Amino acid sequence: MLERTEKNSRAAQQELKSLRDRIVRLEEQKKEIAEDIKETYAEAKGRGYDTKALRQVVKREMETAAEAEKRRETEAITELYLANLGMLDGTPLGDAARERVVKAEEQDKGDDDAPPPSGEKRGIFTAEEIDEARSRGASDSREGRRIIDNPFMAGDPRRAAWDEGHCQERGSDGMDIPDSWRRKSKAVAPPEKDVQP
Amino acid sequence: MLERTEKNSRAAQQELKSLRDRIVRLEEQKKEIAEDIKETYAEAKGRGYDTKALRQVVKREMETAAEAEKRRETEAITELYLANLGMLDGTPLGDAARERVVKAEEQDKGDDDAPPPSGEKRGIFTAEEIDEARSRGASDSREGRRIIDNPFMAGDPRRAAWDEGHCQERGSDGMDIPDSWRRKSKAVAPPEKDVQP
């Protein structure tokens, strides 16, 4: 019996020890990688990037399609709530929020499955058209147009593409990152909470 | 000495006990309020509100001016990063991001303190003009204009005010909250990650 007991005890103990060691090793690897990530952010900060913004970018890049959709939905609803409460303070509704309202209105008016009313062709642009808008943004940038001169209307998917093209074309002096990429670059006086009385 | 010791011991103990009880009482109050908050969110959810969006709204409402400014700055930089990486996926730059770029460009071109180039009067609208835009949004809504017909250009502060006016005017059937305020109202097929090739 002594033999049996000893052996079984050892078995359970060995198993426990093995589990512990496996986890410890994995945790150490995880910790190392976390270190690397932290270092990378530190390096980015040293070069003038806004780490908070960078974190957001990373988050977005890692989103699945479903998560992105969910996020966009929440953002749109948030904007609608803000608009209804008069809290937009300067930032107009994004396209998703507008679209949401339009869709709700259409359904409201009856389920007669009415096609998009006017002659617009909302959301049905080909990849070529989108790309063309991006190229045009780039060339407009080269020709000195400013980012606020985006020719596409709100709600037009080419609007974002033009922005991308323009941004990707814009330059900077030397190796430096653009001023607009930095924090506090202009740190204007903190605005009063309510501009509109 | 026994007396002294006992007395002092009691003093320290009483103090510790008092501190403990004070904190426990406060923690209990805090817990109660947290309960109330949770209940309120549950109620909101029951009535069809998106609690996640509602939480955002609450957060914004509680922001100080400085915090709001900081948030807007980070948001703008994030958008610029996304634009430069071609990750805007449909959501064009907001006004703050555009403004940021323009400011950086101006400084770039030389500190000749150039005034806002064209005839625009960016950012210098009176409260009256802003209010007028809000009223116009409301009346446009009554006249059947849609939220995507906002007449003000991107970058114009009246754009947001018009949106507010329009939203605040829009109605719903019965006591119900508008469809656009609900989650999953249209839950379209989750889009592929890259629309633009």
Place this chain on the structure above:
Amino acid sequence: MLERTEKNSRAAQQELKSLRDRIVRLEEQKKEIAEDIKETYAEAKGRGYDTKALRQVVKREMETAAEAEKRRETEAITELYLANLGMLDGTPLGDAARERVVKAEEQDKGDDDAPPPSGEKRGIFTAEEIDEARSRGASDSREGRRIIDNPFMAGDPRRAAWDEGHCQERGSDGMDIPDSWRRKSKAVAPPEKDVQP
């Protein structure tokens, strides 16, 4: 229709606004109380208390009976794991862990429902006996016995009561809290990880 729409819109908006304000108000109250708690801890720290330990005390005080039981169970199992892995480093098993092992052994030996073997009467002490142990701890303290001279054996519930009596009796000089209540009081050289080769 305009009337109806307007009215309903207002209703939904009012509801949203009301929800928001209710939550904001509650959150503000919560924040205030959190402030008070923080201040209390700061005060305690100022008087020499170890806030981390104090937090633990508060946590325990707020535990429900079920939570306390669960915690004790987890603690006991943790100790057993540590013992089996040779990681006890100086802290012997607590009574709960010993009891756990004994119970398991008994069941192991057969479900003959054997009564506690020897003449001990584990766990069946009256409140009076417990109180007596506490009083004895107090008087032993007055008579100069030291806290390490607890006469009750490990596993005896009176052991903890004697400790309580002794501690509650011990004094300090002046208004000051005892040295043993402070952090770093003796900060001995950080021990090497493995005392036992």
Place this chain on the structure above:
Amino acid sequence: MLERTEKNSRAAQQELKSLRDRIVRLEEQKKEIAEDIKETYAEAKGRGYDTKALRQVVKREMETAAEAEKRRETEAITELYLANLGMLDGTPLGDAARERVVKAEEQDKGDDDAPPPSGEKRGIFTAEEIDEARSRGASDSREGRRIIDNPFMAGDPRRAAWDEGHCQERGSDGMDIPDSWRRKSKAVAPPEKDVQP
């Protein structure tokens, strides 16, 4: 100039993109490892281990010497607070807490650097003596002694070693882990909060 601008822009963009991708890759690795850890815990749970206790064990194993010392100090102070508030509920003071009190008392009595009073030799056991205690725990276990029969007094460092030896010797039936290692094994009736009136 166009060339310059384009090139520099590209440089900054490439840098940003590179930073983003580096972080994304690291985050993915981290996520994978986190998966592995989770799986390991799940496996442990499946075999009857208490994952919460296992987590604690892992935490301890990963502690540095300094962190361990700090933890022990906080634990000791917590116990002293509990004792003084009459909240020990059954768990007597651990050795560290006792030692702490004794040290404070000694200093109190004057810095005459008094040697440990009685004939004890606290804390000055050789590694051999400690190991001997461990072996004795193991053999005592084989001879049928129970874990509550630890012959070393509270405060004696050999006490923990004996416990380790005993635990490491104890067996179990078949491959199974001991009952005492499982949760809810005995789930006694949740005790009333105050046993002592």
Place this chain on the structure above:
DNA sequence: AATGCTCCAGCTGAGC
């Protein structure tokens, strides 16, 4: 004093 990091608790979503 302000910032960044780490830890913890509380909330959310899944799963029996």
Place this chain on the structure above:
DNA sequence: GCTCAGCTGGAGCATT
């Protein structure tokens, strides 16, 4: 329906 694990957000702590 309740529990439970995962996760996000906030709070404390250390640091500069």
